[in-house]
Amino acid sequence: MIDSTISFFKSFFSFKGRVGRLHYTMYTFITNFFGVYVTTHNVTNLFHLIFIILAIKHTFILIQRLHDLNVNGIWFILYCVFPPLLLFLCFFKGTTTANKYGEPPIF
Secondary structure, eight states, X not given: OHHHHHHHHHHHTOOOSXXXXXXXXXXXHHHHHHHHHHXXXXXXXXXXXXXXXXXXXXXXXXXXXXXXXXXOGGGHHHHHHOXXXXXXHHHSOOOSSOBTTBSOOOO
16 A cells, blocks of 8 residues: 555656646646636635645646657756747647657557
């Protein structure tokens, strides 16, 4: 039980692998929606902590999405400088075959 929990958290905060555009788009939507809610409402510190964890996880998902496009994860800096690239990451199809980052995602 403890080993599976540790394995889950290792995979939760991992740069390895690839994430498809559907998974990335849904995660981005949920994170942004939650972020708008937290910043516009008077909520407890627990909600702020959850948002910080979601934002950190978003960085990992972003890098995995770049891996799906067969691009090095360091390019996430370009996303930070030019946020409209979010649309590119949501709609541009990744490689359909295995690349140096792994097998293609299911969705």
